[in-house]
Amino acid sequence: MKEQIKDKKTAIMESALKLFTERGFHGTSTAQISKEAGVATGTLFNYFPTKEDLINSLYFEVKGQLSQSMGKEIEAQSTFQDKLRKIWSNLIKWGVDNQEEFLFVGQFCSSPYITKFTREEVMKEYVFLHDLVNEGIKTGVIRDFSAELTIAMFYQASRTVVNLILDSDSSQDKNKFIEDGFKIIWKGLAKK
């Protein structure tokens, strides 16, 4: 039964994710979500007391996945620049490979749903990025701006590149965007 539980719950979350990115939060009804998941309406409310709970759970789930993908194989990188480069490509790969999740995060973050509390709560998962940036500043590899600004500029730049890739038809532009995007943000942040 444990397996069943997970099956239905994930089915609901997957359907919700798909429909939310297609039609928006309020544009998607709980009835549509349960139908798409092949589940009764009541089951949805068994797992998520309200629709807003579902949206929030989805956001934490997706942000967790993103944060995990982001940190992959960083230790294997020797220089600070290589580490940042790896995070850069991890972020972009995640966005391109998980288009729905990527769009969902964008939608959620620009929506009135997100509170300052939620944003700060999620930020906790990015402590290691914060530490890395502070280390880079201390060792003089990157310029001494506030870590908040540095991280935000870096993260949003990666989102910009993903959006360009998703809009672009040609797949050869893809790598150019990734390379050139990093050139821009790295030169902007690096000390020399």
Add this chain to the structure above:
Amino acid sequence: MKEQIKDKKTAIMESALKLFTERGFHGTSTAQISKEAGVATGTLFNYFPTKEDLINSLYFEVKGQLSQSMGKEIEAQSTFQDKLRKIWSNLIKWGVDNQEEFLFVGQFCSSPYITKFTREEVMKEYVFLHDLVNEGIKTGVIRDFSAELTIAMFYQASRTVVNLILDSDSSQDKNKFIEDGFKIIWKGLAKK
């Protein structure tokens, strides 16, 4: 009567803008909008055949305002860097001074409402930015990346800074964010 028309129409648009940023598109009903505007429901549908028409009109209106603010006093600037610097501060000033409009644009652009067509349609207003960037590339002031990438990185960086300012309590951080943000994006884009 001409005056009346404009009064009611703008009242509707202003109320819609306010409520959309507070509660999202689907989260705001046409009844709420008309009530807030001090107008009957029927009047709203007199000016905007459907709710989607209202949202779209609002987007074009707001983007027009933004594009106008962005280009202010550029001719007065002599160097290319000064021009970009002016656009940078214009963009940020607009976002900070027109918070609702700023958030609305963000919400709309990340929503499923926006089509590739709408995005391209709005892009036409930014031809002068495109020209400026191409000129910068040709004269060797900025690095030779695709104008699309350059503009997107620059524009999104300015949005990032506005978001940081809106989240920040201290007003002395504000100028620091604007200054440092430009340092980052300029060094990233400039040739030397």
Add this chain to the structure above:
DNA sequence: TCTCTAATTGACTGATTAGTCAGTTTACTG
């Protein structure tokens, strides 16, 4: 003042919404 036209109104409609709950099925235990 009267007339005509266009703007405005808000009660109304059929459809849809988030969420409920009494009853049914399922799977495990003893």
Add this chain to the structure above:
DNA sequence: CAGTAAACTGACTAATCAGTCAATTAGAGA
């Protein structure tokens, strides 16, 4: 097998939705 607890169902509800339209109001010209 019987007993039980939890998962699951879907018809149901009160509220709300986008959009309509017949009736009313207001202003401009004669």
